[in-house]
Amino acid sequence: MILPGETLGVIGGGQLGRMFTVEALRMGYDVVVLDPDANSPAGQLASHHICATYDDTAALDDMARRCRAITIEFENLPLSSLTYLDDRVTLSPSPRCVEIAQNRLLEKNCFSQHGLATAAFAPLQTQDDIDAAVAVTGLPCIVKTAQFGYDGKGQRVCHSRQDVAEAFEQLGQVACIVEQKITLTREVSVILARSRSGVSVAFPIAENTHENGILDTTVVPAHLEAGQADQARALANQLADALDYIGVLAVEMFVNDDNDILLNEIAPRPH
CATH class of the missing domain: 3.40.50.20 (Rossmann fold)
Structure with a gap:
């Protein structure tokens, strides 16, 4: 201590x-x-x-x-x-956890490897990857740079294959990820603190509203249906345990129109 x-x-x-x-x-x-x-x-x-x-x-x-x-x-x-x-x-956090958070593709693969649901996604490294990526995500989809995107920057919503090709070009043909554009009912964040002994404590779940890709308001506690708050906390704890995370971690999640909770991204730092 x-x-x-x-x-x-x-x-x-x-x-x-x-x-x-x-x-x-x-x-x-x-x-x-x-x-x-x-x-x-x-x-x-x-x-x-x-x-x-x-x-x-x-x-x-x-x-x-x-x-x-x-x-x-x-x-x-x-x-x-x-x-x-x-x-x-x-x-704290470890370099490995930061490395995962720095790259959206690493991040989504990490979630999937640990059995945590996400929106459908696929890598986009070259123009030749477009058809395979769209086959996975469907349309509409979102093309995002794998690195250095925040507050809505480095991403484009696409409604056709041509849109994807143009978005990739506009983003500089850097490594990207293509994600399914889901219908959101809300976006929530679980912020937890995890000790070296593996004990986690979560703050009340926050519900976030964005305007033009930038956080506008946060309401605590989030307006979740019965059982969803417990599910969200359990998913965040599952990820923190899988990463052997130490410190304060935010796990950002989407709730879709089927009331599924999908992991979106992590923020490994104090909040």
Whole structure:
């Protein structure tokens, strides 16, 4: 157990990093923030701000020396830096969990491998993959970049094979995933914390509404039918156990018009 008075680290100094820092300081911990922005929101409040890039080895060594444990504020960090830190200090989440979250195809394959339902999906690496992908997902579908998409960016809704071809071209012909466009009744998130001993505790389930791909409102607790809340929590715990996840994890899910709960994505970081 890491008690107040010890030093915690967070990689990334944005709004979530700031909220983490505020709470950690309130509880009596010191906080080290690594962020290249001298005016980062979290760095302004931290006990110590290491102003350096995320792949600066000297900065990573400094952080490892100062901290008992380190977490991350966002997923799109260099995996090499996380692996470097993981060899030197307690780091949560693990580099492997972050790697899965960085790539939508890895993510969906991970869910499927552990028996967790998703919308139908298929890889799209070249134009030659289009017919096979659409055969799996049907139409309409959504073409998404496998990496670096967020808040509705890096994706296109498609109603024909030609739409898919054009979307792939517009997205730069980078590695993509094609997903079935399902009819949603709601989108929910289970946020849980899991210890090294495998004990998980979940927060009340949140129901999210997006506008133009960006989160607009969150209602807690979510408006789920009887038994669905327990099912959603069980699915999130199943995934966390399968990943041997340590720390705070958000598991985002869709509820379709048949009342099936489908896993969409994970966010392996404090919330």
